[in-house]
Amino acid sequence: MSYFQYDILRTVARFVTTHVWTRGGSNLIRDETGLPFAAPETHTPWRNYSRIFKLCLLVSENDGVAVPTPVAQILTQAGAVTCDEYLHFLVEATTDPSPALAGWKAVAEGQAVKHPLCFALKYLLAKIAGPNEPITSIYEVIGAYIDSDFSGDEDDTAFLGLMAKHRSYEEIGKNADPRQARESIKFISQISYLHSDGSNIITSLSQEDAMNIFQDIHPISGPREEDGDLEIQRLAALFKDGSEHDFFDYKTTIVSDVVESGFSEGSKVKKTHIVIERNSKLRDLFFDRKPTSVCDACSMDTKKKYPWVERVLDLHHILPLSSGTRVDSRTGTMLNDLVPVCPTCHRSIHRFYDGHLKASTRKDFLNEKEARDIYAQAKGEIVKGDCHV
Ligand SMILES: [Zn+2]
Ligand SMILES: [Zn+2]
Known part of the structure; x- marks a missing residue:
């Protein structure tokens, strides 16, 4: 857990x-x-x-x-912020040393802090913005961090230069398992355009969006509080929704508007949901591990109906709309939160969500239980509809 x-x-x-x-x-x-x-x-x-x-x-x-x-x-507050907004904020706020851990005092004495999550995310983004390589091993990121001594605030030219020349984690010759570093990289893979297959992080973004996000990520600076608990409160008070970051629109990654996906209108929580569902590498991983051609909602076997294709299925994410993908520390992204549905059912499910949320005057489900219940209700309606055929 x-x-x-x-x-x-x-x-x-x-x-x-x-x-x-x-x-x-x-x-x-x-x-x-x-x-x-x-x-x-x-x-x-x-x-x-x-x-x-x-x-x-x-x-x-x-x-x-x-x-x-x-x-x-x-x-x-349900729907106030998305997982993406929260995680990008933590990326900018997290320092090494951390005010949450012993050893913070040193910072007050003039020691510079580093920003390991900024480093990790910017490294992944630079690999898209530059060479357009979507798959990066977690150990490659850790090796680059140790070998470079970067603070995480460097520009894209510096990151591209680093990519070309840094030593691998093995070459650095560290023997200890960098468990904490691995865990924190998996932690950020809950961001909608990332996912983890256990040992790699896969980034599904257009080059243009990757560059935009890269350039908009800046570590939160000081002056730092001497007391770790006060520093936590200082940082936390700087959290806002993402409205000043226009990169949360994922303009060239989602391409078409949200309405096309079945939602009757766009909003940031719906966009987070759709970025996950359109994440093409996540889709490959899902069908690799769970090869199926059957719609979870109407049970249509799309391979039987359309024998010339492997399947005609979308992925639907069944957690609250503002949630990212969950990660298991061993296996990476949890695929049980995704269900394969045919495009028609998928659109109708999103419309069902719209109706439910509008009736309850909320922008998002309160929690996982409600999200799963409403999916089950929508599915129940779809199955009922089938009876007269
Ligand atoms: Zn269906
Ligand atoms: Zn969906």
């Missing part, structure tokens, strides 16, 4: 904004969120997990009590 998943972070955000969570704390967080927070008897959930939620800028700590940040407040 990965606590770095966007939907889990939203659940934790809801908990910390509505309950008191203390260091000595009870099992309240287990009961209220339904998450296991597995830990030895002697360790409280706080002791084992608070570091993750500090790294994700959801909480700071004051006298053994969790203090929710403005980021936690925003994540609790």
Whole structure:
């Protein structure tokens, strides 16, 4: 179970904004969120997990009590921001050393910080913007980071130069498993235009969009607070929705407008959903692992109906619209959140969503359960419709 998943972070955000969570704390967080927070008897959930939620800028700590940040407040509102907006913000805010970890004090004494997530994302984007290589091994990114000593703020020319000459992770001769670095690269692969197959990150963007995003990513700078918890709050207060970044339109990647996909109107939460569904490499990975030609909604076997093609199916993402793809730390992107549907059913499902959300005056589903329920309802209607044929 990965606590770095966007939907889990939203659940934790809801908990910390509505309950008191203390260091000595009870099992309240287990009961209220339904998450296991597995830990030895002697360790409280706080002791084992608070570091993750500090790294994700959801909480700071004051006298053994969790203090929710403005980021936690925003994540609790359904449809206020997308997973993409949140992750791009964390990319810009994350530093090494981190205010969430011991060793932060050194920064106040004038040590420069590095921006490892900025580095990783910009490296992946530069590989599209430059040589247009969509597949990058996680170890290649880690090797480049160690070998370059880049801060993450360098420009595209510097990244392209680095790509051409840096040593591989093996050549650097580090023996230790860079587990934390691997995990954080998988963490950002929840962004809609990325996905992870376990050992590589695959980027599905047009070269133009990749360059736009690259140029719009800038590490958040100081002055830094000396106290790590105050620094977390300082950074978190800078979180806004992505409206000042026009790259969230993914102009040349989505190409056609959102309406064509079946939604009756475009919005940023719907765009996030569609970027995932149009992610061509994710599609290849999905059908590679689950070769099928049958629509999950109407059960039409598209191979039987159209024997000259392998299949006529779209991928539909069944989490809330603003969610990214979830990642498992071993296998990469979780394919169980995707279902294959024929294009007609897919359009009708999006229209069904529109109707449901309009009736409930919300921009997005509240949580995974609601998203799955509404998908099941739409599917039920489609199956019912079939009966008179
Ligand atoms: Zn169908
Ligand atoms: Zn869909």
